[in-house]
Amino acid sequence: xxxxxxxxxxxxxxxxxxxxxxxxxxxxxxxxxxxxxxxxxxxxxxxxxxxxxxxxxxxxxxxxxxxxxxxxxxxxxxxxxxxxxxxxxxxxxxxxxxxxxxxxxxxxxxxxxxxxxxxxxxxxxxxxxxxxxxxxxxxxxxxxxxxxxxxxxxxxxxxxxxxxxxxxxxxxxxxxxxxxxxxxxxxxxxxxxxxxxxxxx
Numbered sequence: 001x002x003x004x005x006x007x008x009x010x011x012x013x014x015x016x017x018x019x020x021x022x023x024x025x026x027x028x029x030x031x032x033x034x035x036x037x038x039x040x041x042x043x044x045x046x047x048x049x050x051x052x053x054x055x056x057x058x059x060x061x062x063x064x065x066x067x068x069x070x071x072x073x074x075x076x077x078x079x080x081x082x083x084x085x086x087x088x089x090x091x092x093x094x095x096x097x098x099x100x101x102x103x104x105x106x107x108x109x110x111x112x113x114x115x116x117x118x119x120x121x122x123x124x125x126x127x128x129x130x131x132x133x134x135x136x137x138x139x140x141x142x143x144x145x146x147x148x149x150x151x152x153x154x155x156x157x158x159x160x161x162x163x164x165x166x167x168x169x170x171x172x173x174x175x176x177x178x179x180x181x182x183x184x185x186x187x188x189x190x191x192x193x194x195x196x197x198x199x200x201x
Contacts, residue, residue, distance in 0.1 A: 001161065001165050002112070002116075002164060002165065002168055003115075003116070003119055003160060003161045003164040003165060004161055004165075006040050006116055006119060006120075007119065007123060007157070007161075009031075009037055009040045009041050009044070010040065010044040010119070010120050010123035010124075011123055011127075012030075012041070013041050013044040013045050013048060014044065014048055014123060014124060014127045015127075016028070016030075017045065017048045017049070018127075021052075023049050023052050023053060023056070027042065027045045029041050029042055029045070036088075036091055039084070039087055039088055039091065040088070040116075040120075042084060043081070043084040043085070043088065043116075043117070043120055044120045044123065044124075046077060046080050046081050046084060047081065047117075047120050047121055047124060048124060049077065050074060050077040050078070050081065051124050051128075053070055053073055053074050053077065054074070056070060057070045057071065057074070081117070085111075085113045085114055085116075085117050086113070086180065087113075088112075088113035088116060089111050089112065089113040089114075089178070089180045090180075091113075092111070092112045092113065092168075092171070092178060093178055093180065096171050096172060096178070099171065099172060099173075099174050100174050101174045101177045102174045102175060105174055105175055105176055105177045106175070106176050106177075107176065107177060107179055108167055108170075108176055111178055111179075111180055112164065112167060112168055112171070112178070115160070115163070115164045115167060116164065118160065119157075119160050119164065122153065122156060122157055122160065125153050126150065126153045126154065126157065129146055129149050129150040129153055130150055132146040133146040133147040133149075133150050
């Protein structure tokens with residue numbers, strides 16, 4: 001069950017990030033480099049840092065120059081996040097490269113790694129909603145509303161465990177096949193972003 005295997009790694013990453021809770025802290029990945037565990041931890045670290053970038057940039061008192069610098073960090077983080085998803089998909093492509101795809105096999109709307117990406121974000125939502133549901137200085141009404149939302153997120157987690165497992169099982173059995181599209185993000189590309197390529201003239 002790959003989702004059940006990945007989720008505790010995401011939780012560990014989130015907890016270790018919050019021990020210091022600084023977007024500029026180094027990532028100390030505890031897993032062996034090159035392993036799928038290492039890749040999952042690294043993926044969630046990018047997501048966790050970006051989550052906090054997004055918090056910081058919404059500060060109404062943020063200095064405009066700092067906000068612009070942060071926006072560029074978010075853009076770079078998005079690119080890394082996409083690259084990490086593609087690395088995880090490469091793991092699945094390699095793992096199931098010898099599967100005999102059935103003639104009537106179907107394709108899924110998202111690859112396994114993009115489903116795992118959503119699970120990584122869900123782990124962050126659960127962590128932060130749990131914080132709010134248990135925040136001592138918050139009103140009882142606030143905590144109750146956040147607990148209701150947390151319950152929904154936990155239900156979603158269980159559903160994602162099932163659906164991701166079914167997707168991977170279908171790929172393993174040849175009932176579905178993977179087709180990975182390299183994400184063609186345009187905003188960082190000097191050949192595709194009009195603002196960037198006009199500045200090169």
